[in-house]
Amino acid sequence: MKYPSVLSNFILLFCLVSAECGTILLSAMFGEGSHFMASAAIAESLVKRGHNVTALIGQAYAEQANNPRFAPIFDFKLFDHGVEPEVFREKFKVINSIAFEKSSLKAHAMAEELRQHMVISCELILNNTTLLKELLSIDVILYDATWPCALVIKEHIRKAGGRDHQRDIPVVSVLPSTPASLYIKAAGSSFHFSISPDVATGYSNRMSFKERIFNVLWAMMIDMFASAQFSPYDKYLSALGSDKTLFDLFRSSDLYLFNCDFAAEFPFPTTPNIIPVGGLTTRPSLPLESELEDFVTNSGDYGVVVFTLGSYLTSMDSDILEMFAQAFERLPQRIIWQLRDRADIKLPNNVKIMPWLPQNDLLGHPKTRAFMYQGGNNGFYEAVYHAVPMVVIPFYGDQHDVAARVTSRGLGKVLDKFSLSVDIIHSALTDVITNDSYSKNIQRTSAIFRDHDMNPPDTGAFWVEHVMKYGGSYMRTPVNDLNIIQYYLIDVILIFIFSTTLVMGLLVCSCRFLIGCICKRRKEKVE
Incomplete structure (x- = not known):
């Protein structure tokens, strides 16, 4: 080397x-x-x-x-x-x-x-x-x-x-990714389907009856x-x-x-x-490049919103781009948007597009007010580390699981990619930025997350x-060395059933014998 x-x-x-x-x-x-x-x-x-x-x-x-x-x-x-x-x-x-x-x-x-x-x-x-x-x-x-x-x-x-x-x-x-039953069981640990949602289900740990059924069936499909x-x-x-x-x-x-x-x-x-x-x-943020730092610093008290849909999704149809652009134009915050192909759309003055974002460094900037992204696991923990509320638009896989954790812990909001509109995007970002509950929840979660020796x-x-x-x-x-009979104690359960049945059978036979003897003696006395 x-x-x-x-x-x-x-x-x-x-x-x-x-x-x-x-x-x-x-x-x-x-x-x-x-x-x-x-x-x-x-x-x-x-x-x-x-x-x-x-x-x-x-x-x-x-x-x-x-x-x-x-x-x-x-x-x-x-x-x-x-x-x-x-x-x-x-x-x-x-x-x-x-x-x-x-x-x-x-x-x-x-x-x-x-x-x-x-x-x-x-x-x-x-x-x-x-x-x-x-x-x-x-x-x-x-x-x-x-x-x-x-x-x-x-x-x-x-x-x-x-x-x-x-x-x-x-x-x-x-x-x-988020924990999957396949990996947890392979490691020799147990996976409780009643309280642990499997990967890519998008469930919380408080599942309904239908969700628990699907959770088990989905785990079988994953296997x-x-x-x-x-x-x-x-x-x-x-x-x-x-x-x-x-x-x-x-x-x-x-x-x-x-x-x-x-x-x-x-x-x-x-x-x-x-x-x-x-x-x-996750790591402490590094200083931004001068041009980007000026854009962020000059946002005033309103701050900035960081928007990315991942490393690979950096271009979209023009109508979708227009929808996001119109929603961002209505916000007082400045928007830093990861985008390679802008498809000749007109960008608002408060939007800066970049083909690549220094995501961790932007999230760690004191002017960052919200993080809107697709729900990747790395981005989730970077937002938690820097205590930035989130708006998640999950597309597939474990992104739905990250979204479930965001909503369950009150760290932000989740939007359905098929129901997006200018009003919905604007409303979600405005709520996450202005509602103090999201900020308080993620600050507490961030404090717990950071409280480690290493x-x-x-x-x-x-x-x-x-x-x-x-x-x-x-x-x-x-x-993993046990067969299905040993793992689920089927042999032990069968022994218990057999033993219980045998004891109960003996008790019934004994009772019938005693009752028969008593009845016979009474009959003899009567005669």
């Missing part, structure tokens, strides 16, 4: 006087977007602790290797996608065309295409012998569970040493979807001579880092190998170091 000389000397000194240095493989999707930024924050903290990080990213996002934040500290390894990088990036732009559609068919088709690209990319990595040789020296794997190829790489490294020199590498799974997602990788494991499935490897992870925090998350019981590290991308990335890094030293098997419950 190539470090600046000062950083290299510091890391070398750190390694000599503290714990043994290790090499961490970071695999977070393809190296782009919120998933990568969350896991990279943990890796960044590990570098500060003296470890080396090898980051696995796709050719489509090779520019990440030049990111001034990560380039000096990560050793980037690139892999192919099977298509040209430009073609691969274009596939994600379909989000712009389907975000406001009522039919979910295109969204499902996009998800399926993404899944196929994940499998193809993994196969290309496994066929790249040069890359695999460079990964043989890693000591621990830190990966985003959305793309499980890292588990196959782990098995390859384990098998590479031969039968007599197999090396079992600790694996840390990062769960980037089937997961089977379809994991099973294509099993052939690669079989080719390595492994008798395990990918899901077996996932369930045997040493640690599970959940991107949630109970300051804002619905409470649920966990096992010791589940560590909440919600808010991985920040989320440092917490994650601490636990990664911990499993490097001791492994994580001691924290794993044997629940």
Whole structure:
């Protein structure tokens, strides 16, 4: 890895006087977007602790290797996608065309295409012998569970040493979304469907009878979807001579880092190998660029509203753009809007558009009054960290879950993307900005969230170091080794039923015998 000389000397000194240095493989999707930024924050903290990080990213996002934040500290390894990088990036732009559609068919088709690209990319990595040789020296794997190829790489490294020199590498799974029953159960913990809404349901922890029914049925569907997602990788494991499935490897992870925090998350019981590290991308705000700072500062007492619909949804149909623009024109606040393609609409004087936003830094600015966005998990915790009320417009997936947490805790308002209008947008922002209850609720939640000894990335890094030293098997419950009869105590219940039935039968027979004897004696006396 190539470090600046000062950083290299510091890391070398750190390694000599503290714990043994290790090499961490970071695999977070393809190296782009919120998933990568969350896991990279943990890796960044590990570098500060003296470890080396090898980051696995796709050719489509090779520019990440030049990111001034990560380039000096990560050793980037690139892999192919099977298509040209430009073609691969274009596939994600379909989000712009389907975000406001009522039919979910295109969204499902996009998800399926993404899944196929994940499998193809993994196969290309496994066929790249040069890359695999460079990964043989890693000591621990830190990966985003959305793309499980890292588990196959782990098995390859384990098998590479031969039968007599197999090396079992600790694996840390990062769960980037709101808690899902699939992941919680895989970790060996229990999931209570009566009080814990599953991922992408949009429910709170106080569900009606109908919602609890759907919650259970939806969990079954997620299990089937997961089977379809994991099973294509099993052939690669079989080719390595492994008798395990990918899901077996996932369930045997040493640690599970959940991107949630109970300051804002619905409470649920966990096992010791589940560590909440919600808010991985939160940090104190940095100064804004001079032009942007002037725009924000000159907003006066009214302040600014930060508006973004995510990294990929940065262009929309002109009629939708006009609707937002008209709503913003009626506000006294200034609006900072993430938008790449403005489609020749007329922008109000109080609106500034930018292709990319320094989101965390804007949310931490004292002039920021509200945050309107699509409901991403990272953005949610950044708003909580900086105590900024929210207006959420969820589109799909766990964005609906974030919306449920916002409304349940009184941190803001939620708008239906199919019911948007100029009046509704204006009214929601005005209410969130002027109603003190939202501000008080999020300030309290923010205070609870900040009341930790370590920040989320440092917490994650601490636990990664911990499993490097001791492994994580001691924290794993044997629940996944039980069959369905043992897990639900069906055999014990049957024994209880049998024993109770036997005792009751004996009691009935005894009573009948005694009654018969008594009746017989009375009859003899009468005669």
